[in-house]
Amino acid sequence: MIKSIISKLILSLIVMILICSGTTLSSRANEIDNSQSVSEDENGYTSLTVYNQNRALVKENKIVDLNKGINHLEWENLPSAIDVHSVNLRSLSGKGNFIIREQNYFVDVLTPESVLRRSIGKTVILEHKSIDGKTEERAGTLIGLSAGPVDLNASDGRTFPILAKVGERYVIKTRGEIELNDLPAGLVMHPKLDFVIKTDKAGEQKVVLAYETGDTTWQCDYVIVLDDTKDKFDLTGYIALDNHCGVSFKNVSLKLIAGSVQMNTPAPRAFAQSMPMLAKNNQAQEQPFADYHLYTVPEKLNIFNNQIKRMVLIERKGVSAEKKYIFDQQYFSFIPPKQKMAVQVRLQFQNDDTKKQPLPAGRVKVYQEDADHEIQLIGEDNIAHTPFGEKIILQLGEAFDVTGERNHFNAEQSSEHDRIDKFKLTFNNHSNKDIVVTDIEHCPDLAVFFSETPFTKLNSDSYQFEVKVPANASSEITYQIKTKM
Numbered sequence: 068m069i070k071s072i073i074s075k076l077i078l079s080l081i082v083m084i085l086i087c088s089g090t091t092l093s094s095r096a097n098e099i100d101n102s103q104s105v106s107e108d109e110n111g112y113t114s115l116t117v118y119n120q121n122r123a124l125v126k127e128n129k130i131v132d133l134n135k136g137i138n139h140l141e142w143e144n145l146p147s148a149i150d151v152h153s154v155n156l157r158s159l160s161g162k163g164n165f166i167i168r169e170q171n172y173f174v175d176v177l178t179p180e181s182v183l184r185r186s187i188g189k190t191v192i193l194e195h196k197s198i199d200g201k202t203e204e205r206a207g208t209l210i211g212l213s214a215g216p217v218d219l220n221a222s223d224g225r226t227f228p229i230l231a232k233v234g235e236r237y238v239i240k241t242r243g244e245i246e247l248n249d250l251p252a253g254l255v256m257h258p259k260l261d262f263v264i265k266t267d268k269a270g271e272q273k274v275v276l277a278y279e280t281g282d283t284t285w286q287c288d289y290v291i292v293l294d295d296t297k298d299k300f301d302l303t304g305y306i307a308l309d310n311h312c313g314v315s316f317k318n319v320s321l322k323l324i325a326g327s328v329q330m331n332t333p334a335p336r337a338f339a340q341s342m343p344m345l346a347k348n349n350q351a352q353e354q355p356f357a358d359y360h361l362y363t364v365p366e367k368l369n370i371f372n373n374q375i376k377r378m379v380l381i382e383r384k385g386v387s388a389e390k391k392y393i394f395d396q397q398y399f400s401f402i403p404p405k406q407k408m409a410v411q412v413r414l415q416f417q418n419d420d421t422k423k424q425p426l427p428a429g430r431v432k433v434y435q436e437d438a439d440h441e442i443q444l445i446g447e448d449n450i451a452h453t454p455f456g457e458k459i460i461l462q463l464g465e466a467f468d469v470t471g472e473r474n475h476f477n478a479e480q481s482s483e484h485d486r487i488d489k490f491k492l493t494f495n496n497h498s499n500k501d502i503v504v505t506d507i508e509h510c511p512d513l514a515v516f517f518s519e520t521p522f523t524k525l526n527s528d529s530y531q532f533e534v535k536v537p538a539n540a541s542s543e544i545t546y547q548i549k550t551k552m
Contacts, residue, residue: 326359
């Protein structure tokens with residue numbers, strides 16, 4: 068009987084200890100190891116804002132199930148060009164405290180270079196070609212490699228040597244395959260973030276992760292088709308979005324910022340040639356924002372890595388334009404006595420569309436129909452960000468049939484301290500239409516400019532002539548410059 072009572076007491080004590088221990092262990096588990104991962108399939112890319120300066124702001128939403136206490140949240144599939152200093156994670160649910168204790172960034176991405184650098188001291192298999200041309204394999208120990216990027220099969224002649232010990236000899240290898248028995252530990256396919264989060268309530272919370280990434284940019288591509296007989300053109304402006312950040316964005320809302328936002332960032336990369344086109348009904352809506360302009364694409368998009376996507380942004384018909392022939396060589400008084408120089412062809416127009424739209428910076432290609440009604444490229448230039456109401460001047464090239472010749476035909480000393488230089492300009496028009504050449508002349512500081520031909524003073528040292536040149540004929544003007552000696 069007594070033994071039975073003692074046994075029951077011992078059993079009850081053991082149960083109580085186990086219950087207490089279980090509670091303690093459960094609490095400690097909540098404090099230490101509540102881990103979950105946000106993988107590629109779970110990422111909810113909700114918003115992407117792209118800037119002109121090779122920068123994008125990414126915002127991802129995710130519902131996560133958090134336990135009370137300490138939680139580890141891993142965020143995977145991040146761009147290789149992420150700016151880790153811009154990362155900001157916050158809760159939108161407002162359920163209890165959401166405190167980020169740590170943010171750890173794992174950036175050692177799996178690449179040939181990272182694999183080799185982590186394999187120093189390990190055995191590698193090297194290809195070796197003997198004198199008779201046969202290829203054989205040699206086992207050695209990797210003991211060093213070049214400081215630059217590793218490209219063992221570079222096609223442009225560059226070499227990135229590695230140093231290996233094969234037997235008792237040291238081998239410097241620049242080409243061919245290198246085999247490894249296994250991959251080094253600790254490398255990841257994409258950069259990864261690990262957050263240590265403390266909450267005082269368990270349950271699901273909606274969180275948003277915002278960060279900036281490089282290698283994603285946009286610009287405007289403009290196509291102008293000029294009707295030279297009517298001095299009008301049709302203009303189409305395309306968004307050209309270039310994504311090389313290392314990841315794809317699926318079902319994302321896209322916004323674009325046009326303007327020069329102050330950033331510490333490298334210049335945008337050159338745009339590739341392959342550009343898929345989107346339908347015109349996906350045209351972005353423009354609105355002023357801060358001191359810039361914001362464009363919002365109405366439909367969600369898939370933006371894949373290493374893709375350039377184009378969308379129609381602006382369409383204008385029958386824009387009035389003026390073709391100008393410009394002679395502006397930036398010469399002053401001391402130049403060769405006689406010299407023929409090219410006359411530039413420019414196209415200028417006013418950004419005065421009825422919709423009062425600005426024109427974001429970008430490349431402009433100008434085409435014109437030939438006699439067979441086929442368009443041909445007649446010039447290409449770039450424009451800066453241009454507000455409504457501003458004038459745009461495009462440089463198309465140099466006129467083939469129009470030439471200018473400046474002749475410094477006389478120089479004399481009019482007094483002890485004054486010198487007079489006389490110039491004659493001749494413009495030759497070998498085309499079948501009358502033209503006007505705009506001549507711009509530049510003078511030294513404090514010089515006196517004089518001509519019997521009417522001219523306009525542009526500023527303190529620049530003067531402009533409008534010279535009519537008939538078809539298949541020439542026109543001349545003269546001027547003189549008086550300077551102090």
